Amino acid sequence: MQDESKKNLGLERVKKWLYAKDLNARSSGCVLCGSCYGHGPANPMEDVPGPKEKCPPYEFYRFQRHTPKSRWLMAQRVFHGLDPITPELKEIVYSCTTCLMCQELCGVRADGYGPWDITVAMREQITEEEGPIAAHRHLYQGLQQHDNPWSQTRAERGFWADGLGLAKIAERHAPTLLFAGCSADQPSGRAGVVALAKLMQNAGEDFVILGDQEKCCGLHAYDLGFRREYERLQQENLDAVTQGGVRRLVVACGSCRRIWREHAKVGAVGLEVLHGVEYLEAALRAGQLKISKPIRKKVTYHDSCHLGRGCGIYEAPRTVLRAIPGVEVVEMTRNQRWAWCCGGGGGVPEADPNLAQWSATDRMREAKETGAELVLTSSALCQRSFNALEQPALPTQDLIEFVGQAV
Ligand code: SF4
Ligand code: SF4
Structure with a gap:
């Protein structure tokens, strides 16, 4: 067993590529092209030109130190002991919403590492040296004490499934598991997972849930730099599904989908991980589910970053919506690969609430400009961000709940 204290964490974890010693490897470091935040001289990494606005903290502050490339340069200096970790540096490191845009655009390294990895590594480094920042302490304690960032106790987990007649993994085995996510027992996250469970029942799926044994997938632990907590949650989550004989995992939230895909890669090779909307697309195609009612509505779909x-x-949500008679889907200018972030990720609502609110408001403005009556989402974090706005320009609804009305 590896000694916990000797594990490579923080900047040490990315040392191999952060500041390579030999010339070949060094030349694949940041070349300051500016592609990652959309304001480079030529944006060489951008095969199909997209909108200029890409990185929410940069667009909010409009100051170079808030760019992804600056975080890369700052990390190199901290790693070599040239600069200390200061409150100003932390402000910048914790203003990243983990929208993954820079990661998508920076093609400078053939191994796939990008500027977002640097942000995460810096956060790990800060957590190792000083513990979580004050704004994130409650999330950290929630994960440590209750396996849940919102500090819901184990007794409160799984309430979302009351009255649905769903079997728990502790009661029997099934090939498919519906993983609800931490937001399922929060008012803003419940509707989507309840609708998904009912649709899976309707499709005749043999599935179980974790119920009160469910733990956070690890999203906050990963993105906020609580690496040790992340690895613990990863292992415990993997143990739960492998011991339960699960071969397919369906999630209700885009962020759970991203994290579970990573778990499957490291410890449950062969485990199929699907978002509910992918499940619905397949079930409709196979005739397991039938759309029986039209919905006469003009809607726009907000692509969750994760x-x-x-x-x-990108396609599954649009295919499912196109299958509903009466639905008119209108696209926002920044859609799919170029979708603007809701501001709800990376612990930004807690660390930099003005930035989070600005990002969500800007997304709502864009949605309103399409002429849509409703914004559909596919992630509990996005739903939470839009719900937190005092006067949102449009109502929002979970896409799966919306589809449920047509079945
Ligand atoms: S981080 Fe990547 S995309 Fe950004 S400036 Fe550096 S090389 Fe260019
Ligand atoms: S992940 Fe998004 S918010 Fe964070 S630095 Fe990259 S582009 Fe900016």
């Missing part, structure tokens, strides 16, 4: 750029899922 389901979109994180997992590359």
Whole structure:
């Protein structure tokens, strides 16, 4: 067993590529092209030109130190002991919403590492040296004490499934598991997972849930730099599904999809991980589910950063919506790969609430400009961000709940 204290964490974890010693490897470091935040001289990494606005903290502050490339340069200096970790540096490191845009655009390294990895590594480094920042302490304690960032106790987990007649993994085995996510027992996250469970029942799926044994997938632990907590949650989550004989995992949230895909890669090779909307697309195609009612509505779909750029899922939600008679889908200017972030990720609502609110408001403005009546989402974090706005320009609804009305 590896000694916990000797594990490579923080900047040490990315040392191999952060500041390579030999010339060949060094030349694949940041070349200051500016592609990652959309304001480079030529944006060489951008095969199909997209909108200029890409990195929410940069667009909010409009100051170079808030760019992804600056975080890369700052990390190199901290790593070599040239600069200390200061409150100003932390402000910048914790203003990243983990929208993954820079990661998508920076093609400078052939091994796939990018500026977002640097942000995460810096956060790990800060957590190792000083513990979590004050704004994130409650999330950290929630994970440590209750396996849940919102500090819901184990007794409160799984309430979302009350009255649905769903079997728990502790009661029997099934090939498919519905993983609800931490937001399922929060008012803003419940509707989507309840609708998904009912649709899976309707499709005749043999599935179980974790119920009160469910733990956070690890999203906050990963993105906020609580690496040790992340690895613990990863192992415990993997143990739960492998011991339960699960071969397919369906999640209700785009961020859970991104994290579970990573778990499957390291410890449950062969485990199929699907977002609910992918499940619905397949079930409709196979005739397991039938659309029986039209919905006469003009809607726009907000691509979640983690389901979109994180997992590359852009078509399934649109295909499912097109299958509903009466639905008119209108696209926002910044859609799919170029979707603007809701501001809800990376612990930014806690660390930099003005930035989070600005990002969500800007997305709502864009949605309103399409002429849509409703914004559909596919992630509990996005739903939470839009719900937190005092006067949102449009109502929002979970896409799966919306589809449920047509079945
Ligand atoms: S981080 Fe990547 S995309 Fe950004 S400036 Fe450096 S090389 Fe260019
Ligand atoms: S992940 Fe998004 S918010 Fe964070 S630095 Fe990259 S582009 Fe900016």
